[in-house]
Amino acid sequence: MITIHGMQDSGNCYKPRLLMALLGKPFHHVEVDSLDGSTRRPAFLALNPIAKVPVLELEDGRTLPESNAILAYLGEGSAFVPADPFERATMLSWMFFEQYSHEPNVAVRHSLLVYPSRKAQATPERLAETLDGGNKALAVMETALTRSNWLVGDAPTLADIALYAYTHVADQGGFDLAAYPGIRAWLSRIEALPGYQPMTWLPGT
Template structure:
């Protein structure tokens, strides 16, 4: 297999993190924003949806979308619950992460971090993203104030996918993470998992 990964992206990071937690060593092709490597990967048809991450399987098939890749890699491991209802709960968090969480937490961080996005970082938009992002973080806080993990009694793909952008929400997105002590404890639990790797590792 081969992973086409954008080093600075939380979506790519979540796949690298799961691979590390599983102890799997997969060659990675870095395709950062505004690089020749990204242009080449697009020209070669390696990015079906025009973006990373994409997992190229051993037989050459290409699997895009971060959470779809997580599910592919996670099948048959402890990160996918055996119980059908818990497995579906896990999927609901994966869907919510892409539909709600990423659109506020990741977008605000991107507007503040990437020079080519800064023209879109108007005060009104940043303020709206801050308010909506805090509301999304509160949903996680409410859930994690009653339990160690988002689903069941052990870490699942739900935790992996939401960790990626949440763990940098304060530093990169300017969110007030002091408001969310249960999230802070959850982040520490994930960082303590054997095989954990940092975004920049």
């Protein structure tokens, strides 16, 4: 069985867990606290020299870091990856957007406000910068989700899973989702998918 090394309340680590739940596939979870230095210990660095969770570990010992690459591997051949090459590339485009424009603002602001150990980095400048960048990313999503139920085509893809992870807790990072009705309706659509599990869920619980 595959293993996902990750932290329960990290959105990046939730992405592959949510995909496995939606696919109805079993996996092991190994909890790694990314805030207490665990990711910099030699045993973890042997799994992922980038020193970050999540990391996927296959039965044969091969490992794969980066949440969206893990989604691509686990989602291969499933209904969450469009067959059409242009739609597949559009899905990837949203996943790169998630890592470059969304996560560095929406997720980072969330962690600055939620984790006491990051409080020293929560300067007014950093909070203002991430609020502005996060709202710009949310506005891009809102425009797309006002036109369509899903980010790509007419069914949920890996892009929806990647962007759901931090968008659904954006309010904890100080983002007012009342301003984004298209996003709120999309969050509800994802939560209604068969097999959906919340971020707190771990296999076996």
